[in-house]
Amino acid sequence: MMIRAILTIININTSKSINGFLYYLKKIPGIKNLLKDINYSFIGFKKFLSIIGIISSIITGPLFFGLLFFAAIYLPANIEWVKADSLNALMFFIFSFFFLNQFIGSKMIEANQETFIVVKQMRMNPKVYAVSQTIWKNLRGLFSKALVFALFFKFILNKDSLFGVYLALSITMFDIFMDATHLYIFKKTGHSVNDFPKARFGLALLGIAGTYGIVMLTKLPEVLNLVSILTSTYLTIILSFLGILGFIYLLKYDRYWDIINNANKLETYKDFQESTQDINFQEVKLRDKDFDGENLKENENIDKEGYEYLNHIFFKRHKRVVYKPMIRKLLGILLVFLGIFIVDRFFVDGFGKTTTTELIDGFSLFIIIVYALCNSTAIMKSLFYNCDRSLLRYGFYKEGDALLRMFSLRLKKILFYNMIPITVLCLGLVQLIYFNLPERIGQAMPMIASTILLATFFSVHYIFVYYILQPFSTDLKIKNPLYNIINGLVYLVSYGFIGLGFSASQMLPYILGFTIIYVSLALLLVYKKAPKTFRVK
Secondary structure, three states: OHHHHHHHHHHHHHHHHHHHHHHHHOOOOOOHHHHOOOOHHHOOOHHHHHHHHHHHHHHHHHHHHHHHHHHHHHHHHOOOOOOOOHHHHHHHHHHHHHHHHHHHOOHHHOOOHHHHHHHHHOOOOHHHHHHHHHHHHHHHHHHHHHHHHHHHHHHHOOOOOHHHHHHHHHHHHHHHHHHHHHHHHHHHHOOOHHHOHHHHHHHHHHHHHHHHHHHHHOOHHHHHOHHHHHOOHHHHHHHHHHHHHHHHHHHHOOOHHHHHHHHOOHHHHHHHHHHHHHHHHHHHOOOHHHHOHHHHOOOOOOOOOHHHHHHHHHHHHOHHHHHHHHHHHHHHHHHHHHHHHHHHHHHOOOHHHHHHHHHHHOHHHHHHHHHHHOOOHHHHHHHHHHHHHHHOOOHHHHOHHHHHHHHHHHHHHHHHHHHHHHHHHHHHHHHHHHHHOHHHHHHHHHHHHHHHHHHHHHHHHHHHHHHHHOOEOOOOOEOOHHHHHHHHHHHHHHHHOOOOOOOHHHHHHHHHHHHHHHHHHHHHHHHHOHHHHOOOO
16 A cells, blocks of 8 residues: 555656656747647556656765765865864754754644645545655755765775765655654644744754754864764664664554645645745835835936836835845945955954955855845836736837836846945955955955856846746746746856856956857847847736
């Protein structure tokens, strides 16, 4: 029965994935006509879906976990200014994220759309579903962790790969034991940690910040010597014993329906969908105070008309959409530089010099920083919802000249607003170099030039992709899959540059050339292609 339930779960997950994949493929120009008659009639038996699901998990599970491990644990543990040795720092991350994190909730008690569908709509036995889901989840997790950790211990640490397998087994068995503990608490009290989402969120944030802070600023990981503890066969045996006890408890547990029903109510999903939709609209909707007397005066003393006047009025009335993110970015930049000063002055001697050296020699890190500072998605949504969705109903607005004119006017405004936090960032860099490494002040110029060029590229990118794809429907849902794919690739490439260690002097010619080519292509394609693609969906 359990095996059949696991296969059913795999079938459902695989069907959803294939459905979603085909849905997005059918939205891509040039491909959608080829797939318009494609359905699942060619899949005549469920075993096919199960095999596809298992193979997919075998491939994607270790891949995603490996990327997460590398980005969130391995890279931070090997930053030069980490106080403890990198191996103990890495083990402290693992201890915090995979062991301590289990105390703030259980996925078995969380609201889950799949659980709602399988148990409450398809009427699967809640106990069979919960136990089967636990088995499948932990088997996938064990395989992914064991493979990644074994390869890591073997090829990075030059140690026995079995240590990685022991660590993965310890994490998995502790996970099962903690699931059983949370169910026991629910049975005895009628409540669980999951009933307090705000507290959980706060604890999670505090835990993440505390973990990174401890690793970066103290030698506690080295003092604890978690390497010898977490790779100990004795710990694995103890946690395996606890995991087996926990699994026996899960098999005997008799209140799965109460847990699932408590967390997965129809009203919960309706409220979530409505709140998500409200968030989308609240981000772009005008408020009464945006229409004060001054804003509504038509005879303003401005020397603008036509599209220039329209653009001026739009950005004047949507200051909130522009200013709020900009102020947050400014505060974030100031806090980072203030934090560097405080740590250097009071906690870690030479931290300022080390940080400055890292930033100069590893300027490629700034690509992801500028990417984040120049994110203009909210402005694009506001442009569509409060302006373009109405004007696009008129033929004159969809002509190449009109689109290129508005594209240029809007780009100037977006560049202006993005350059404000970028300017503060550049000034911060100059003072950081001047006070910590004055002999390298000459290298500030290529850093500033590269940063400004990157800001120009990302500013153009967001509005260009908006014009060439126009991904939003009238309810602000993203209908064009290419929009997410392209932006996802830009993010991955930007993130991938973090650890490459190129200086601004090395990167400047390439950034300059790429930005010139990209801006030129954007202007050409907006004029040629946007009249066909820039429309209401």
